[in-house]
Amino acid sequence: MDSGYVTLEQVAEHAGVSLATASRVINGSTRQVSQRLRDRVTASAQQLGYLANASAQTLARNSSSLVGLLVHDISDPYFSSIAAGVTRCTEEQGLVLVLGTTGRSVQKEGRVLAALRSHRAKAVILVGSRSTDEESNARLAREIEAFRRQGGRVACVSQPGLPADTVSPDNASGAAALARHLVGLGHRRFAILAGPSDLRTARERLDGFHGALSAAGIALDHNNVMHGAFTRDGGYESTRRLMTLGTDATCLFAVNDVMATGAMAALRDLGMKVPGDLSVAGFDDIPTLRDLTPALTTVRLPLEEMGEKAAELALDVDHEGDFRVVTVPGEVVARESTAPPTAP
Amino acid sequence: MDSGYVTLEQVAEHAGVSLATASRVINGSTRQVSQRLRDRVTASAQQLGYLANASAQTLARNSSSLVGLLVHDISDPYFSSIAAGVTRCTEEQGLVLVLGTTGRSVQKEGRVLAALRSHRAKAVILVGSRSTDEESNARLAREIEAFRRQGGRVACVSQPGLPADTVSPDNASGAAALARHLVGLGHRRFAILAGPSDLRTARERLDGFHGALSAAGIALDHNNVMHGAFTRDGGYESTRRLMTLGTDATCLFAVNDVMATGAMAALRDLGMKVPGDLSVAGFDDIPTLRDLTPALTTVRLPLEEMGEKAAELALDVDHEGDFRVVTVPGEVVARESTAPPTAP
């Protein structure tokens, strides 16, 4: 209690039992220990203020109570919402969460994954879409395999196609439903902030939206599709570019909410009214959205639940074998940022 | 490389050196190793794909590369911004960040702290104001002492008075500066969303604001000070309550931005115009603020830098002895949510 550590050996000695017995009492192994000794050991542990040395346990068991969570940017509300769901689940189970931020860098991702492997983390949860680049996906798949071979478990959010359990929003259907809703409002000419062209999530949403338009007999002008960074500033920038080039669109769809937020800021700076001059819609329903004016129409994803579900998948030790995919439907939430187009 | 682990012993054998030498090469101890052996060992490690077992290292060194970060709620942009700053610093140093969320529960805080102790974490950073309750502060102080006795380092953000290095915003001065600014605009009657009455940060801001008003010869009506939860919903709720009771105030100060955000939503729902019917100001300058309409007047804190600074303090191993306090000034940022009061 003073300055050093209380070891299990000291507890055993204090209780007058062997080290083995003390260990069996404290962690509750399969072996039985008589009630009498059990009481003595717990009393001694209590009295001495025993706290197990986690690294010694990890070394002996070859498995730790650490769970990794990899996100691109923790200050992005999309990721922090998912992170909140993950923490809820891990804390329930007494596990310790390790947060790694990748900044979308494959190298950093690799470093964090290696660190988790080195710590014998029990599981890792990868959040956020990766690129569609074949090579970096293959490398990630190898890292995942290495992690799993060491006894770790893996789950992904928003990145289907990897060799792991996955929680994946139904991007295409959600975007299609949104498109139909907007067409229902009377819109015929759309502009799209499509994000990076090599990002899977971005592309699925674009394709779903585009597909639904095609099905409704509406063409999408190539000049109305802007690619750019998947961030608020990317949305701002893309919108300015779009407006500088000029557009005939009556409705702007940003494939995620942070870009839509940037778009709204750009339009405000340009003196354009939403939805009067242009309707705007996003995707994700991040919590900060409801405080925008006008409130943003979007496709709602249950972000916290998705994080929680991913953690459950990753920590469900019973399951072995093929990879499960949980598809999460998106729900169109109509708010004030979209309205029927005003007559031209 | 196949299914098991490569140990340092295997690397040593492969390189034809002793375990001790291999260890000295890989981690770079104080001891010299000849260039010849050095090359052999690194080559073998590379070839075999050696990855150190972190728990074994922790056990042997009695210190790990883990750094704890305790926040109340990671999905709150205030905390996630600070977290982003902390991660930047820890990743630079190759450390692994453990994220603990407390939900403002003292028990959970204790549990996380114990887990970090058990893992021999190198440092822990406590973010967010605690209560002004003497007893729970004393308990926290004891936990901190225990952590430090085990060789860990501690830093706090926004909670001065604890036995640890601290990064603390100058709440009183910032709030006072804001008050002077608002008085300068012509406001004389204020309402305040003061947060929980036992939260140190909240009280400092309230007191600073109040003090500046007094200095300007302005009284603060007791009925215009609403206490409530330190969250968006708390701000919403408090504002509704305030308006239901009725107020003569021309300006509303919420002691943090998330409450101000809730206040704006409540006013919108009540059909009141900001700043036309009521000016609103907050405190913190969380990133999401700039996308509100009208944009919120606030006191800007450099949140990411504060996180980074706290991490630096916690990881500055050179420093021993008395506790350093870094005071961070807040800067009034005037935006559209405040304007001179309209004639009564």
Place this chain on the structure above:
DNA sequence: CACGTCCTGGAAAACTCTTTCCCAGGGTAG
């Protein structure tokens, strides 16, 4: 040339647990 010093490498202890193996004692079945 002898002796002390410095430097490099290796053997082995230490770190704190978990778990296997072994043993004693008591109960049960034949």
Place this chain on the structure above:
DNA sequence: CTACCCTGGGAAAGAGTTTTCCAGGACGTG
């Protein structure tokens, strides 16, 4: 009554590092 099994306890063998201690060789000095 003996052989066998079952239960509960302890000794000891790991788990993979770091680090201390010791040995031997090179080198410098008197």
